[in-house]
Amino acid sequence: MNVSLVFDRALDRRQVACFFLLATLLYALPLILADFRYIDDSWRTLEAGNAWAGEGRWFTDLLYQVLSFSGAAPDIFPLPLLLAILAVALALARLTFHYFPEPTLACCLVPLPLWYNPFLLQNLSYQYDGPSMALSLVAVIYAVTCRGTSRLRRLWEPAAWLVLAFGLYQISLNVFLGLVCLDLCRTVCNRWSWRQCLDLLGDRFAQLGLALLVYFAMAVWLMGTERTALLNWNADPLMQLGINLATVLQKVALLFHGGYAWILAVLVLIALMGALGVGRRLEGGEEPGWKTWLLGLLWLLTSLILALLVPGITLLFRDFNEGARTLMGFGVWLMLLFYLAYLALTPLHRRLSALLIIPLLATLSLSFAYGRVLTLQKTFSSGALYSLAHDITSRRELYEAKRIYMSVTYSAHWLTSACGSFNQLPVLHYLLNVDYLLLPESPPFLGITNVVIERERRNATRVGYRGYPPLVDNLYYRIYLLGDYGFIVMKEPSRTRAPLC
Structure with a gap:
């Protein structure tokens, strides 16, 4: 096949959609193959439970009721994720035509970081929540790319899409704000007038304002204070913001080790070249000098805001969540780098922009590495569960106990089989975020229904401290029996039997 036909020809909508369908499916494939119930998936599977409305995500409830033809959320994985992948592919195709009227294959690489966001892997790890996060x-994307024929339609249609997005996953607000910033950068690059930029910004704020009003009216009264409590503005909020930002930077830095650091450095360098090209375009524009400076300042501010939108609104909440699943804004920041790199490479040679595939391949490699880590975690957890089930079902006094309380020992050193991967790619440990041996929701999968987690009384932990003789004592836990009640006390994982990780 002629290379020029592949890289130089303009693609139609069907071809662009097929490309994104293949790319998005390939990125999620390792997680589908791993088939690992991730944290909340265990109890949701057992109870066919939804309970998303209490988190302000009532559209996720509706999603599973529609897909399962029931009033709850039975386990139908991977159907929701496959449907979400199809929707994401179509949305990315729409976004591509929003940026490039006649896209080539290289143009399709620019929006792809929105999905090839390394931290999005944790979102997609959730078999229940992952599809709704993807659909958000x-x-x-549809909110950003709506082009209504009337002013009223340009207001309510994007607002409706935003209400849907927030009802699926509130963190998608960061992505919307990031795409608005990216749109502003694009308008500056395309030499839009100052008034056109202000009109665009005004439209977006009006759409967002209407969406937030509708969403708050419908959802906030269902949510608890743990989801809505903001920073204490009487207790040095700037210091709290600084601490939260430092935490995010520390977590993001885990990604850039080895070859990934070099790839980022080269990408940033090329993006800076693209930014300088944008500056030269502004100087050659028809706007007066002071307006040119204002446009340049606007472009610089939006670029800085994009960096802040990596954690975004999570910085403002009292209970700051440092999980990778909250960093959806990182994908938009990568998109900005890709867009600027595309602007820098294309004038040099029309095929040089195809080099953008290299960081995408690096992220794809990370996805497959993470999929293998999930498989190792699944194997380890299954082995521990089978061991516990054998210990309980082989002892009459345990399986007939009224209740068995389980303590959970949190540690970063349970999964020794993945130490090599963790040492080479520290971000994998951050993405996995499984710091326990077993959850109390696990035994029912093997028919054991009398195991529950210890509550505020910490009765299992206290039994372990009092020196009672254990009924079972193995590498990972001890089981005590006092009367009709059992107690499972998890041990600290040994760091002497395997390499540190």
């Missing part, structure tokens, strides 16, 4: 991206 779809809703945001």
Whole structure:
């Protein structure tokens, strides 16, 4: 096949959609193959439970009721994720035509970081929540790309998409704000007038304001204070913001080790070249000098805001969540780098922009590495569960106990089989975020229904401290029996039997 036909020809909508369908499916494939119940998935599977409305995500409830033809959320994985992947592919195709009227294959690489966001892997690890988080991206993309024929339609249609996005996953607000910033950068690059930029910004704020009003009216009264409590503005909020930002930077830095650091450095360098090209375009524009400076300042501010939108609104909440699943804004920041790199490479040679595939391949490699780590975690957890089930079912006094309380020992050193991967790619440990041996929701999968987690009384932990003789004592836990009640006390994982990780 002629290379020029592949890289130089303009693609139609069907071809662009097929490309994104293949790319998005390939990125999620390792997680589908791993088939690992991630944290909340265990109890949701057992109870066919939803309970998303209490978190302000009532559209996720509706999603599973529609897909399962029931009033709850039975386990139908991977159907929701496959449908979400199809929707994401169509949305990315729409976004591509929003940026490039006649896209080539290289143009399709620019929006792809929105999905090839390394931290999005944790979102997609959730078999229940992952598809709804992905669909929130779809809703945001449609909100940004809506082009209504009337002013009223340009207001309510994007607002409706945003309400849908927030009802699926509130963190998608970061993505919307990031795409608005990216749109502003694009308008500056395309030499839009100052008034056109202000009109665009005004439209977006009006759409967002209407969406937030509708969403708060419908959802906030259902949510608890743990979801809505903001920073204490009487207790040095700037210091709290600084601490939260430092935490995010520390977590993001885990990604850039080895070859990934070099790839980022080269990408940033090329993006800076693209930014300088944008500056030269502004100087050659028709706007007066002071307006040119204002446009340049606007472009610089939006670029800085994009960096802040990596954690975004999570910085403002009292209970700051440092999980990778909250860093959806990182994908938009990568998109900005890709867009600027595309602007820098294309004038040099029309095929040089195809080099953008290299960081995408690096992220794809990370996805497959993470999929293998999930498989190792699944194997380890299954082995521990089978061991516990054998210890309980082989002892009459345990399986007939009224209740068995389980303590959970949190540690970063349970999964020794993945130490090599963790040492080479520290971000994998951050993405996995499984710091326990077993959850109390696990035994029912093997028919054991009398195991529950210890509550505020910490009765299992206290039994372990009092020196009672254990009924079972193995590498990972001890089981005590006092009367009709059992107690499972998890041990600290040994760091002497395997390499540190």
